[in-house]
Amino acid sequence: MRTILAGSALVGLALCSAVAGVARAAEPSPELIAYGKTLVEAGDCAGCHTADPAKPFAGGKRIATPFGAIYAPNLTPDRDTGIGAWLDADFVRAMRTGIAPDGSNYYPAFPYPYFTKMTKDDTLAIRAYLGTLAPVISRNKPPELRWPFGYRGLMRVWNAMYFKPGLFEPDQSKSAAWNRGGYLVTGLGHCGACHTPKNYFGADKSAQALSGNKVAGWFAPRLDGAARTGLKSWSEEDITEYLQSGRNGKSHAGGPMAEVIVNSTSKMSDADVRAIAVYLKSLPPARRETIVTPPDETEMRAGQAVYAKLCVACHEADGSGSPRIYPPLPGNALLQSVNPSSTLRIILDGAHTVTTPRAPNTGEMPPYARQLSNEEIAAVTNYIRNSWGNAAPLVTPAQVAKARKGEANGQ
Incomplete structure (x- = not known):
């Protein structure tokens, strides 16, 4: 009997040791966690999932959509209000198919239509990093959507019509840099979430990918090869410098893109930013x-008078400005965009050049919302959009008034 009990005890000890070994093996390595951190930064996850900087990734940030508002959920490992109780399989399914652990559907403001292109290993690396965050108790807020969009069951129909799950498929005829850039732009970086036009139901117009879209009162410009309003005139070096520093010899980042650069692209590796540039420079005009x-x-003449009074000191009479301090206006792709929202926001609200490790010096443009009338802002906007070889559709005082109302409403 003693022998049997002793043998049983030994077996039990062996099983406990084996289980403990499996548990230890399952712990993510420091290298995996560090890699996951780089992926989280590349995806700018904090940009949506942080409402309070003192509580990173705890959710609660309000995200406006054409259908109402949703609130980003808590990504910290709190077991009750975050993702601490999730299985790895739950996380992978949420990221790549837009389905929550309870089987409900996420709205595509969570960019799972892009994240579906990510590999399982990368997805789990993100999960590993998020698991190292400090748990924060932050209960998710229900969406504030107009009827009938609050019914999550409708997302099954939306997914059937517009969601195409599947990994990024490398093009063997292209370079490794091009494929890496494509993976980042169309997947983890979800650039099309802002830069691709949407249809009536909020789905991407895939035939017009990266050809510009209005976002939160701004216009996310074309990233395709359009000559006047896209990236045809930008070199790979121009794109790389812009993403790393928030400025280059042609333009400065503002609005939502400034936040992306500060929180995401300025922290990415040189190789990944260069890969994005290689991919974007290969794109033909989508429309x-x-x-x-x-x-x-x-x-x-009316616009020139306003420009001479308020703008010449920084931007010069010929619009040349001081590249990387005051952006030049001739040939400026964003300035010539069909949608003038970003230009109007800058004139109304002013602008502050972002500060990044590669470009710590700041520049500033004062706001003119109180100083100029709608007619004067329309005139000067038309002048700078159609001088020095520029060409862009006319802006009316009514458009300025609408942009001004958006400012007052905090949109």
Whole structure:
């Protein structure tokens, strides 16, 4: 009997040791956690999932959509209000199919239509990093969507019509850098979530990928190869510098893109940022550029008068500015965009050049919302959008008034 009991005890000890060994083996390595951190930064997860900087990734940030607002959920490992009780399989399914652990559907403001292209290993690396965060008790807030969009069951129909699950498929005829850039742009980086036009139901117009879209009162410009309003005139070096520092010799980042650069692309590796540049520079124009009717002489003279009074000191009479301090205006792709929202926001609200480790010096443009009328802002906008070889559709005082109302409403 003693022998049997002793043998049983030995077996039990062996099993406990084996289980403990499995548990230890399952713990993510420091290397995996560090890699997951780089992926979280590349995906700018904190940009949506942090409402209070003192509580990173604890959710609660309000995200406006054309259908109402949703609130980003808690990604910290709190077991009751975060993702601490999730299995790895739960996390992978949420990221790659948009389905929560309880079987309900997420709304595509959570960019699972892009994250579906990520590998399982990368997805689990993100999970490993998030598991190292300090748990925060932060209960998820229900969405504030207009009827009938609050019914999550409708997402099954939406997914059937617009969601195409599947990994990023490398193109063997392209370079490793191009494929890495494609993986980041179309997957983890979810660039199309802002830069691709949407249809009536909020789905990407895939045939017009990365050809510009209005976002939160701004216009996310074209990232395709359009000559006047896209990246045709930008080199790979221009794109790389912009993503790493928030400025280059052609433009400065503002609005939502400034936040992306500060929180995401400026922290990415040189190789990954260069890969994004390689991929973007390869894209042809996704749609034709708009035929422009130039402003009449009266409108141009009115705009020139405002420009001479308020803008020449920094941007010079010829619009050349001081690259990387005051952005040049001739050939400026964002300035010539069909949608003038970003230009109007900058004139109304002013602008602050972002500070990054590669470009710590700041620049500032004052706001003119109180100083200029709608007519004056429309005139100067038309002048700078149609001078020095630029060409862009006319902006009306009514458009300025609408942008001004958006400012007042905090949109």
